[in-house]
Amino acid sequence: MGAAHADSSMRHPRLLLGAALTPLLLMQGAHAYTLEQFWHQAFSHDPRIQVYRRQLEVASTAQPLALAALLPQITAGANVQFATEYTQEPYNSVQPDTALLEENSRTRTESWSVQLQQALFNWSALQDYQASGDQVAAAAATYQEAMQNLENQATAAYVQWLLADANVRSLQEAEQGFARQALTAKARYQAGTTGILGADEAQVALRQIQAQLADARAQWQVARQKLQQFTGTPAPDRAPTLPQKIRLSWSTLTLWKAAATQHNPALAAANDQLAAAQKSVSAAWGGFLPSISLVLAHQWQSQHGTLGYRLGSLSADNLPNPYRNTESSAMVELSWSIFSGGSQQATLHKARYQQEENFQLLLATERSVEKQLGADFADLNGARQQSALYRRALLVARHASAAAEDGVRVGLVTENNAIIDRQNVLTVRNALNSANAAVVTHYASLAATAGVLTPTRIRQLSVALSPLRESSHESSPIKS
Incomplete structure (x- = not known):
């Protein structure tokens, strides 16, 4: 009975500590600067958003102007x-x-x-009005393309900030490890259990890590300034932890191509411009009619x-x-214009030339989108494979480093081998961070090429980059 009571009293401090830390952890998660929050700030403050909106508003006036020719003139x-x-x-x-x-x-x-x-009856005015609708649709698609490109750039900037912060953390942890190893090697040298070479190698490795840490901090400042260009406000001092595994819906290249056929704004704009050019040719023919x-x-x-x-x-x-x-x-x-000095023929030739140019532009856009989809998909698969390999390699490297430290203590492994194993851990960890950052960056680029980098997709990426990820947010790229 007394033993049970003692065991219960021993567990109570842990429960109280867990209860005290839970609100703190939730508060930290609530205040984490997520990708979705960053994009909302960028959407509200980036001046390029206002430029794109004004361009769309100006382009939208083409249809009312064309409609005026068909309405009563009083x-x-x-x-x-x-x-x-x-x-x-x-x-x-x-x-x-x-x-x-x-x-x-x-x-x-x-x-x-x-x-x-x-x-x-005014055939030219009627065709011009119908063409203006296609022109407005093309302008809307161009606006969507500009917005998705900006979303892609913002995502890349945010991921680079996470990567820079992750590299700083890895190097700080490595610096502490090398500092302990250098101190231990010096103590063993003074005790006569190891040579001066091992102690010097530990000091050299420590100085190299410190130099890399200084460079990583500079890169972190650059990434932080990049975020400020989007929002106009300084980014937080610390970034959320970059996950070691990115969980997203990958789909196949065929599905991404199908999504691009339906949603790619560049393709939509090219199709709308071709339709407008075809109606402009018909409007030019209307110049020969009464x-x-x-x-x-x-x-x-x-x-x-x-x-x-x-x-x-x-x-x-x-x-x-x-x-x-x-x-x-x-x-x-x-x-009825019987003779206008050849101006009608010139207008018709110009409209036909524009139609042919827009048709060739559509073909070029289709090929460009298909090529970009293939490249983005290949880059994404390569980054995913690298991430999986580096995760396995990191487990092996950590095990080897721990074994080397144990071997140094019992005199079975030299200091140099332990340094190499610790450096391998750092190299693999940074490579894993880079691979995971590449996964998110290539995924966002692939979604932008497919035309589905929407706010919903940004939220999915934000959830995938959050410490608490929910698999229920994964979905097909076409449905998004």
């Missing part, structure tokens, strides 16, 4: 005119010596008019004033002189 005008007139001429022009007729008038004329013109419009007009005019005259002894002043006129008309107008 014009209105108003006029007020003041006039004073005085004339003097012979009353009888055949006999110039007769009495003179003098006339004077003061008038105010008011008028207004309204005209409505509606296109009944255009028919309906014109409705209404005009109102009113004149007020006085009239006076003088002829010999006869005279009159301030006689009213009113005038009013109202006119309405409806007209169907047909306009």
